[in-house]
Amino acid sequence: MFTDARTLPDQTSLEADLAIIGGGVAGITLARTLAGSGISVCVVEAGGLEPDPEVQSLYEGENTGIDYSPSATRLRLFGGSSNHWGGYCRPLDAIDFEQRDWVPFSGWPFAIDELIPYYEPAAEIVEVAPGRFDDRKYWQRVTGEKLPGLATGRMRLQFVQFSSPTRFGSRYGDELKAAANTRILLNANVTRISASDDARGVKRLAIRTLNGLTHSVKARYYVLAAGGLENARILLLSNNVIQAGLGNQNDLVGRFFMEHPHMGGFAEMVVADLNRLPKILRERVMAEGRSAKAAFNPTQAFLREHRLLNATFMMGVAGKYSADQLPEAANANDTARRDMLMAARRFLTDNDDAVKPGHPDEFGVWLGIGGSCEQAPNPDSRVSLSTQHDALDLAKIKLNWRLTEQDRLSFYTHLHSLPLEFGALGIGRLREMVADQSDWPQPLGGGSHHMGTTRMSDDPLRGVVDHNCKVHAVDNLYVAGSSVFPTSGASNPTLTLVALTLRLADHLKGRIR
Amino acid sequence: MTAGRRSLLSTCGIRRCTRRTFLLSALLSLTAYGFGSNRYSLANSGPEPCVEPPWLWKTIADRQSAARIGQAYLDAHPEYRHCHTLITDIERTLKRQDTSISLTTDANQTASALQRLLRQEYAHGEVVSVAGWVLSKTEARLYGLVAMIGQPLL
Ligand SMILES: Cc1cc2nc3c(=O)[nH]c(=O)nc-3n(C[C@H](O)[C@H](O)[C@H](O)COP(=O)(O)OP(=O)(O)OC[C@H]3O[C@@H](n4cnc5c(N)ncnc54)[C@H](O)[C@@H]3O)c2cc1C
Numbered sequence: 001m002f003t004d005a006r007t008l009p010d011q012t013s014l015e016a017d018l019a020i021i022g023g024g025v026a027g028i029t030l031a032r033t034l035a036g037s038g039i040s041v042c043v044v045e046a047g048g049l050e051p052d053p054e055v056q057s058l059y060e061g062e063n064t065g066i067d068y069s070p071s072a073t074r075l076r077l078f079g080g081s082s083n084h085w086g087g088y089c090r091p092l093d094a095i096d097f098e099q100r101d102w103v104p105f106s107g108w109p110f111a112i113d114e115l116i117p118y119y120e121p122a123a124e125i126v127e128v129a130p131g132r133f134d135d136r137k138y139w140q141r142v143t144g145e146k147l148p149g150l151a152t153g154r155m156r157l158q159f160v161q162f163s164s165p166t167r168f169g170s171r172y173g174d175e176l177k178a179a180a181n182t183r184i185l186l187n188a189n190v191t192r193i194s195a196s197d198d199a200r201g202v203k204r205l206a207i208r209t210l211n212g213l214t215h216s217v218k219a220r221y222y223v224l225a226a227g228g229l230e231n232a233r234i235l236l237l238s239n240n241v242i243q244a245g246l247g248n249q250n251d252l253v254g255r256f257f258m259e260h261p262h263m264g265g266f267a268e269m270v271v272a273d274l275n276r277l278p279k280i281l282r283e284r285v286m287a288e289g290r291s292a293k294a295a296f297n298p299t300q301a302f303l304r305e306h307r308l309l310n311a312t313f314m315m316g317v318a319g320k321y322s323a324d325q326l327p328e329a330a331n332a333n334d335t336a337r338r339d340m341l342m343a344a345r346r347f348l349t350d351n352d353d354a355v356k357p358g359h360p361d362e363f364g365v366w367l368g369i370g371g372s373c374e375q376a377p378n379p380d381s382r383v384s385l386s387t388q389h390d391a392l393d394l395a396k397i398k399l400n401w402r403l404t405e406q407d408r409l410s411f412y413t414h415l416h417s418l419p420l421e422f423g424a425l426g427i428g429r430l431r432e433m434v435a436d437q438s439d440w441p442q443p444l445g446g447g448s449h450h451m452g453t454t455r456m457s458d459d460p461l462r463g464v465v466d467h468n469c470k471v472h473a474v475d476n477l478y479v480a481g482s483s484v485f486p487t488s489g490a491s492n493p494t495l496t497l498v499a500l501t502l503r504l505a506d507h508l509k510g511r512i513r
Numbered sequence: 514m515t516a517g518r519r520s521l522l523s524t525c526g527i528r529r530c531t532r533r534t535f536l537l538s539a540l541l542s543l544t545a546y547g548f549g550s551n552r553y554s555l556a557n558s559g560p561e562p563c564v565e566p567p568w569l570w571k572t573i574a575d576r577q578s579a580a581r582i583g584q585a586y587l588d589a590h591p592e593y594r595h596c597h598t599l600i601t602d603i604e605r606t607l608k609r610q611d612t613s614i615s616l617t618t619d620a621n622q623t624a625s626a627l628q629r630l631l632r633q634e635y636a637h638g639e640v641v642s643v644a645g646w647v648l649s650k651t652e653a654r655l656y657g658l659v660a661m662i663g664q665p666l667l
Binding site: 151152336338339340341342343344345346347416419420421422423424425426429430431432433 | 645647
């Protein structure tokens with residue numbers, strides 16, 4: 001059932017076994033999984049079914065670190081940020097879960113094995129199943145193109161699979177509407193999680209609407225699923241008992257904010273013979289109803305040997321040169337690419353001589369390369385509360401996203417692997433475009449991936465939630481979403497956060513009955 | 514230029530130079546340049562073209578493009594701005610990779626060996642940066658050599 005909180009009588013109090021704060025990817029996944037289980041669920045969602053600028057403005061915040069917009073990188077309506085996500089899906093790597101002595105604060109409380117059973121169901125939910133993320137033989141077979149074996153031991157091929165992309169609100173809304181024991185309360189902003197006097201439990205959720213009403217939801221259990229920035233904000237705002245905020249007795253809530261630094265324009269590659277670069281390495285291919293593209297990722301052995309953070313690179317054809325274009329190079333970049341294609345032609349083609357005029361592909365292409373990388377957990381990269389207030393008179397977030405030298409050096413080391421791989425295979429020549437590698441390539445942005453602000457650790461001095469995603473020292477409050485990631489890996493987070501939410505659903509089923 | 518170097522070069526005609534005399538001349542010219550040569554007289558000696566090895570044009574498809582990249586390499590690595598140094602270096606590296614290779618008899622074989630060598634150098638990270646391009650060391654020197662061809666000998 002859908003209920004618009006703005007139409008309820010003021011001060012309505014609702015009850016359920018489980019209250020979920022946020023009807024985005026995690027909240028909808030959890031509610032769907034529990035539907036029909038006999039557990040009554042109330043999803044409290046700040047937005048409505050359509051985007052609304054007034055609602056969206058509640059996501060604005062102050063930014064004091066790397067240029068980053070807290071409001072443009074998420075959406076406040078039913079379905080959450082899945083309403084504009086890109087659909088890139090890939091699980092984390094096994095090494096991402098490990099405690100790595102060269103990565104401060106690394107180590108999940110469990111190994112990847114714990115999530116393996118949940119990844120395939122998660123892939124179904126984001127509609128990319130079956131997951132073939134590491135299955136080069138499969139992609140070779142369905143594309144009919146032999147994939148190169150990388151030669152240096154530094155990099156390996158993995159595969160990103162693309163969701164259509166699934167818009168969780170429209171895709172699963174009707175199902176939830178019809179589900180027994182499930183209520184979706186729309187346009188209902190949780191302003192505080194009210195703790196019991198000893199702060200060991202949650203008593204109720206305080207809710208406000210933009211038309212001035214105040215409601216509450218009381219439940220036996222609560223799951224905070226409001227996204228990676230808002231999860232921290234809501235805990236910090238919930239300071240009726242613990243002044244620093246609920247779950248924040250060790251000053252960890254909001255710290256360790258991680259993004260995946262995303263960069264482009266730092267390198268390009270020329271390829272004289274596209275037959276040497278299978279299609280799936282340069283564009284999305286559709287096969288058996290699935291869409292995928294290869295990514296170049298460091299091998300785990302290389303990461304260990306050189307004590308590096310994880311990273312991922314993808315490439316796409318950005319321009320073509322035909323033989324006709326040769327005499328006149330339009331600019332310095334064209335000249336440089338043309339020179340390289342011509343000079344190295346005999347190393348890059350089987351048919352070494354003739355450049356036949358006329359055919360657009362005949363002479364060669366250049367490819368743009370995009371990369372994103374893991375950042376090391378950093379307590380100074382953080383979300384805190386601003387002195388500015390929103391339309392509900394709540395403190396906005398103050399975001400200070402920071403990167404370290406370790407992050408940058410690691411990225412450049414991986415970048416240096418690419419020309420070696422392509423040179424060793426005789427595929428192409430790569431040009432690095434960043435003259436000063438003592439700085440990040442510009443523009444530097446994020447992937448709208450908000451991670452780490454309520455990190456997971458069984459040690460309350462190192463994490464806000466335990467391995468079950470339960471807030472330490474609060475008996476009935478859990479967190480869902482990528483804010484619980486202790487480290488980020490280099491994979492897009494949504495598939496993993498859905499897998500974690502399914503695992504949480506199993507735990508809650510056991511606990512609530 | 515010292516008298517010794519000059520006479521050796523003059524006995525080694527540009528096209529008819531045998532591999533052995535060519536290498537010998539290269540070696541001696543280096544030695545002469547390095548030890549007590551009179552640089553002033555070198556500048557006065559008049560242009561001597563760089564001798565191209567027989568395999569070179571089997572590997573380079575376009576001379577001008579390669580020369581432009583090669584010039585950028587030489588600008589950044591002036592220690593290689595010497596035709597004989599480049600040739601000796603490339604051939605020595607080739608020989609190290611394939612001891613049975615004959616550099617004088619079969620240019621095609623040398624060209625294929627160069628292909629393999631370049632790939633190996635990439636695989637082992639033996640690369641240099643040339644105007645942003647990441648090139649195997651031998652590849653960069655090849656282009657450097659192309660840039661030297663036709664230029665006066667140093
Ligand atoms: C442009 C863009 C592209 C992206 N592309 C990818 C991609 O290709 N691959 C990938 O893996 N990830 C991608 N992401 C990230 C992905 O969208 C998120 O990982 C995912 O949506 C997070 O799910 P969530 O449930 O934690 O948060 P959300 O989906 O953001 O859901 C949070 C929900 O909580 C609600 N809410 C917030 N505050 C309150 C409150 N106080 N009270 C009640 N409800 C509240 C919100 O309205 C929202 O519905 C992208 C994100 C963006 C913005």
